[in-house]
Amino acid sequence: NAGVMQNPRHLVRRRGQEARLRCSPMKGHSHVYWYRQLPEEGLKFMVYLQKENIIDESGMPKERFSAEFPKEGPSILRIQQVVRGDSAAYFCASSPGQGWHTQYFGPGTRLTVL
Amino acid sequence: AQKVTQAQTEISVVEKEDVTLDCVYETRDTTYYLFWYKQPPSGELVFLIRRNSFDEQNEISGRYSWNFQKSTSSFNFTITASQVVDSAVYFCALSEASTGNQFYFGTGTSLTVIP
Numbered sequence: 001n002a003g004v005m006q007n008p009r010h011l012v013r014r015r016g017q018e019a020r021l022r023c024s025p026m027k028g029h030s031h032v033y034w035y036r037q038l039p040e041e042g043l044k045f046m047v048y049l050q051k052e053n054i055i056d057e058s059g060m061p062k063e064r065f066s067a068e069f070p071k072e073g074p075s076i077l078r079i080q081q082v083v084r085g086d087s088a089a090y091f092c093a094s095s096p097g098q099g100w101h102t103q104y105f106g107p108g109t110r111l112t113v114l
Numbered sequence: 115a116q117k118v119t120q121a122q123t124e125i126s127v128v129e130k131e132d133v134t135l136d137c138v139y140e141t142r143d144t145t146y147y148l149f150w151y152k153q154p155p156s157g158e159l160v161f162l163i164r165r166n167s168f169d170e171q172n173e174i175s176g177r178y179s180w181n182f183q184k185s186t187s188s189f190n191f192t193i194t195a196s197q198v199v200d201s202a203v204y205f206c207a208l209s210e211a212s213t214g215n216q217f218y219f220g221t222g223t224s225l226t227v228i229p
Binding site: 035041044055091093105108 | 217
């Protein structure tokens with residue numbers, strides 16, 4: 001009865017490199033959400049995906065960030081050409097449906113950009 | 115405008131004291147959902163409770179209780195007889211029926227329980 005899985009738990013990148021964060025939702029959940037938590041702040045919504053579809057990306061930065069949730073495999077949050085300001089904890093959540101359903105969070109990926 | 119406000123940034127209490135964490139929210143929706151999550155030092159987010167806007171009954175779960183008052187747009191969380199293991203950052207969150215997909219989180223309250 002595994003929960004939401006995220007890997008890696010910690011990721012270190014140098015400026016200009018790419019970061020790939022993976023998220024496997026809970027069994028039976030087809031809705032995935034990504035949030036970013038900057039130091040000393042609450043979580044901010046980034047994107048909501050269902051299998052093969054981006055439903056809401058209103059919180060995604062316009063450049064360098066992308067997300068996907070393929071038919072098979074985990075959801076991927078991709079950050080190209082990382083900058084120091086991208087250093088944060090990135091949380092993935094999943095739910096069995098949208099809206100009122102409780103979102104269950106993974107342990108997060110801590111990204112550090114040197 | 116901040117949809118969820120947690121005015122208390124940090125709270126310290128001595129073990130066995132009671133402590134209340136405040137949460138004030140703002141929404142124009144008549145249907146919405148409120149949540150509390152706990153983030154211990156290990157960093158993961160642990161779901162504690164969900165309430166919908168039509169159910170103002172207070173809830174108690176062991177040492178935890180929640181007071182939902184629509185009249186003041188508040189959803190406060192009380193820990194009775196606090197323990198060291200309660201030390202964590204606690205987040206209040208709001209989900210609106212109209213936007214549905216995203217949760218709006220407060221900035222969190224860092225609780226330290228001193229033995």
